[in-house]
Amino acid sequence: MTSKHRAAVLGSPIAHSLSPVLHRAAFAALGLDGWRYDRFEVDEAGLPGFLAGLDEAEWAGFSLTMPLKRAVIPLLDEVSATARDVEAVNTLVFSADGRKSGHNTDVPGLVNALRERGITEVPAAAVLGAGATASSALAALAAIGTREVTVYVRSPERAREMAELGERLGVAVRTADWARGAEALTHPLTVATTPAGTTDGFAGDLTADPGALFDVLYHPWPTKLAGACAERGATVLGGLDLLVHQAVLQNEFFTGRAPGPLAAIRAAGEAALAAA
Numbered sequence: 001m002t003s004k005h006r007a008a009v010l011g012s013p014i015a016h017s018l019s020p021v022l023h024r025a026a027f028a029a030l031g032l033d034g035w036r037y038d039r040f041e042v043d044e045a046g047l048p049g050f051l052a053g054l055d056e057a058e059w060a061g062f063s064l065t066m067p068l069k070r071a072v073i074p075l076l077d078e079v080s081a082t083a084r085d086v087e088a089v090n091t092l093v094f095s096a097d098g099r100k101s102g103h104n105t106d107v108p109g110l111v112n113a114l115r116e117r118g119i120t121e122v123p124a125a126a127v128l129g130a131g132a133t134a135s136s137a138l139a140a141l142a143a144i145g146t147r148e149v150t151v152y153v154r155s156p157e158r159a160r161e162m163a164e165l166g167e168r169l170g171v172a173v174r175t176a177d178w179a180r181g182a183e184a185l186t187h188p189l190t191v192a193t194t195p196a197g198t199t200d201g202f203a204g205d206l207t208a209d210p211g212a213l214f215d216v217l218y219h220p221w222p223t224k225l226a227g228a229c230a231e232r233g234a235t236v237l238g239g240l241d242l243l244v245h246q247a248v249l250q251n252e253f254f255t256g257r258a259p260g261p262l263a264a265i266r267a268a269g270e271a272a273l274a275a276a
Helices: 019-029 047-052 082-085 106-116 132-143 156-169 178-185 201-207 224-231 239-255 264-274
Strands: 005-012 035-040 058-064 091-094 102-103 124-128 148-153 172-177 189-192 212-215
Touching: 019 035, 019 239, 019 264, 047 239, 058 239, 082 102, 082 106, 082 132, 082 156, 082 178, 091 239, 106 132, 106 212, 106 239, 124 132, 124 178, 124 264, 132 156, 132 189, 148 156, 148 178, 156 172, 172 178, 201 224, 212 224, 212 239, 239 264
Parallel strands: 005 035, 005 058, 124 148, 124 189, 148 172, 189 212
Antiparallel strands: 058 091, 091 102
C-alpha cells in the first residue's frame, strides 16, 4: 500500500482558497480517513525551496493557484500536453519513483461543467479577459469544437498571445476592445475570466436574449452580469461549477480513485459559500 497520504494547495494569497474544503470532503466520501489536505502560502520565489524540502514519500501532490501555475513548469519532470498548450499547471503529482508531473484540470473541468449543463458544442464563442484562465477557456472551447472565438481585451500584448494560442489549438481568434464587452453575450456562449466587478458595467447593456454565460467567479455570487443573464433566461454557470469539476479530476490524480466523488465535493463547496 502506498504511503502517500497528503496533498495541499499552494499559492499567494491562499487564505481564501476553497480547495481544502473540497478535497477533505472528497477524502471523507472515499473513506480515506488517514489523508490530509492543507494550504500553504508559497510565492514564485519560495516555490523551489518549498518543493526541495518535502518528504515526497508522503505527498501525493499539490493543487496550484496563482502565481504558481506557470512558475512551476521549469521545476517539473513531465508536463501534460494540455498544460503545455496553455502554459499553466494547476496540479502537481508525485509518482512512485519521485518524478514530478504537471497537469491542467481547469481545461477538462470547464468542458465537464459545460457538458453537465447540456453544452457540448458551440460554433462560436466569446471570452472576456486574456489572462491564464482565459487561455484555459480557449483550450476548453477548442475541445468542444468551437472554431471562432472573440476575445475582449485591454492589452494588445495579451491579444497577440491569445491569437497565437488559438492558432496552435486550431481556433480562429479575433480580438475586440474591452469597452465593447457587452457584445460578447450575443455569442452562443461567453466565458468571463476577469476579477470581481470587472464586468459589472456590461450588465445593463445586454441584448434581450443573451447566450449562455460561464462566469468563473464564485464569490460574491451571482455577479451582476450573471444575475442579469439569468433574469433574461440564459443558461448561467459559475466559478463553483469549475472548482468542483477541476477538483474531481485533481482528486483522481491524488488518490488513484476514479470517478471522483462529484456530489460530495459540490455539497461541501455550496455549504462553504453559503456560510461565507
